[in-house]
Amino acid sequence: MAPSPVTADSTILIIGAGTWGCSTALHLARRGYKYITVLDPYPVPSPIAAGNDINKISEHSGAEDWPDPDKDPQGFADHVCRENAITAWKNDPVFKPYYHETGFIVAAHTPSTIEHVKKHELYPSESVFEKLETAEDFHKTMPEGVLTGSFPGWKGWWKKDSAGWVHARKALVSAYEEAKRLGVNFLTGTPQGSVVCLQYENGDVIGAETADGQVHKADHTILAAGAGSDRLLDFKKQLRPTAWTLSHIQMSPEEAKLYKNLPVLFNVAKGFFMEPDEDKHELKICDEHPGYCNWVPDPNHPGEKRSIPFAKHQIPLEAEARARDFLRDTMPHLADRPFVFARICWDADTPDRCYLVDRHPDHPSLLLACGASGHGFMQMPAIGGLVADALEGKLHKTIQYAYRWRPETAANRDWKDTQDRYGGPNRMMDFQDIGENGWTNIPETSRV
Incomplete structure (x- = not known):
């Protein structure tokens, strides 16, 4: 069975209005597709989406650092996506206002994590980084009074260009608004945007049903629901x-000025911070760890458990303690x-942390676009283009292979695998x- 031909008049249903759903809607609308509908149980930006955030780290490799597509298809695919994304961050008017090339410091503080940084984090090579050996070295990377800690055991590498941060929420909303302007129909909120199941006919997917009982039929369905995707498909x-987990600290207007245009500071086992947002002058602190799941009994598979996402504007007290430990090392005056x-905030990990962008082998009208694996936001301007290429059957063969449907990689999957992430209890x-x-008990305030 083959999917129906893809034409400008094809009806296209996108499930998920997060980072990848909005990017895909924008790219398809720019290519002239006329009948695109996007469903999501939350308004944009969703309170559960990882992309609903004041900032995200952005980094790209040098053009000379192209992996061999035959020897490293995943590296090649990720490089293409990264370079396409940085081109858009720098030039596309939808995304350009939200990109800040302020530099990036990657650091570690134990022998094993220092070795990890040397092997895996220095793009394109260690030679483009300035090495930081002492607390004074770290202090000098930012204005006096920002970094005041003793940085015990820390070693760092400072990349002064080709890296920085993006204002995630504003970029997401910008893509959403441009897609709407180009004619994309967004149905968000519950029940009208909440998909309860996919709709099948003759073994193929023909759309989805929402919680209000409406069946939304389409020639092609794109499942881009992030961490909620596996609720709808096996x-x-x-x-x-x-x-x-993330947390914010209120800064004064004067402090916000001092902290402006700072390089990102990221310790692979402690946490990271970026400059305060310009609207509320809040400084985001993330504690670094392998991640949390929410394991509950799987109603569809007796005796098994599955991780079910939920929204919560609090974090575990243990996460708060880790964030404050990071502050004591770096900015004790804020600890x-x-x-x-x-x-x-939630994302979906594949076993190899490589994206999944492929038509389903058994349901040819269903295209999967998920598995961002904790590093999908900085590719937001580009990922929708790859999804559109996959829909049109013209995705680069190496990228198609790297991002393929690959259940063999999940055979006997170890759900406790940390996937080369560090921090916290290292599990x-x-x-x-x-x-x-x-849990923390931070008073709720009205937020976008």
């Missing part, structure tokens, strides 16, 4: 919904300042182990 264990906001954690009183 991915043969290729997706693991995984969550991370005891109260948090004004915190939340958990995967479970929200089910956090008691009712084990």
Whole structure:
């Protein structure tokens, strides 16, 4: 069975209005597709989406650093996506206002994590980084008074260009608004945007049903629901919904000026921060760890469990403690300042942390676009183009292979695999182990 031909008049249904769903809608609309509908149970930006954030790290390799497509198809695919994305961050008017090339410092503080950085984090090579050996070296990377900590055991590498941060929420909303302007129909909120199941006919997917009982039929359906994707389809264990934790500290207008245009500071086992946002003057602190799952009994597979995402504007107290430990190393003058906001955010990990962009082998009208694996946002301007290429059957053969449907990689999957992530207890954690009183109690405020 083959999918129906893809034409400008094809009806296209996108499930998910997060980072990848909005990017895909924008790219398809720019290519002239007329009948695109996007469904999501939350308004844009979704409170559960990882992309709903004041900032995200952005980094790209040098043009000379192209992996061999035959020897390293995943590296080649990721490089293409990264370079396409940085071109858009720098030039596309939808995304350009939200890209800040302020530089990037990657660091570690134990022998094993220092070795990890040397082997895996220095793009395109260590030669483009300035090495930081002492606390004074770290202090000098930012204005006096920003970094005041002793940086115990820390070693760092400072990349002064080709890296920085992006304002994630504003970029996401910008893509959403441009897609709407180009005619994309967004149905968001519950029940009208909440997909309860895919719709099948003769073994193929013909659309989806929402919680209000409406069946949305389409010639082609794109499943881009992030961590919620595996709720709608059996991915043969290729997706693991995984969550991370973030918190905000209120800064004064004067402090916000001092902290402006700073390089990102990221310790692979402690956490990271970027400059305060310009609207609320809030400084985001993330504690670094392998991630949390929310393991509950799987109603469809007796005796098994599955990780189910949920929205929460609090974080475990243990995450707060880790964030403050990061601050004590770097900015002890802020270590005891109260948090004004915190939340958990979700993504979906594939076993190899490589994206999944492919037509389903059994349902040819269903295209999968998920598995961002914790590093999908900086590719936001480009990923929709690759999804559109896959829809049109013209995705580069190496990228098609790297991002293919690959359940063989999930055979006997170890759900506790940390996937080369460090920090915290250096193991995967479970929200089910956090008691009712084990969460922060930050007063809720009205937020976008």
